[in-house]
Amino acid sequence: MGSQTYLARFVGGPLDGRWETFSGSSGSPLPTVTHVHLHNGPKILHHYDLRYTAEQGWEYRLRPVP
Known part of the structure; x- marks a missing residue:
C-alpha cells in the first residue's frame, strides 16, 4: 500500500498561517501535533488537533487551554 500526501493549515497559536505537507504510510495524518515553544523562559506546549471540513x-486547530 502506498503512502498518501496531505496538506494541512495551522490555525491559532505560534504556528498560525503555516502549512504542513506530509505523507502517511497508514493513509492518515497524525491526529495531534505538539509544538514546543522555547523563548528565554519556561517551556510552553501548544497542542494542535487535526480536523477536516x-x-x-485539513486544519490543525490550536487546542483550547483547559
Whole structure:
C-alpha cells in the first residue's frame, strides 16, 4: 500500500498561517501535533488537533487551554 500526501493549515497559536505537507504510510495524518515553544523562559506546549471540513480542508486547530 502506498503512502498518501496531505496538506494541512495551522490555525491559532505560534504556528498560525503555516502549512504542513506530509505523507502517511497508514493513509492518515497524525491526529495531534505538539509544538514546543522555547523563548528565554519556561517551556510552553501548544497542542494542535487535526480536523477536516469541506470548506477549509485539513486544519490543525490550536487546542483550547483547559
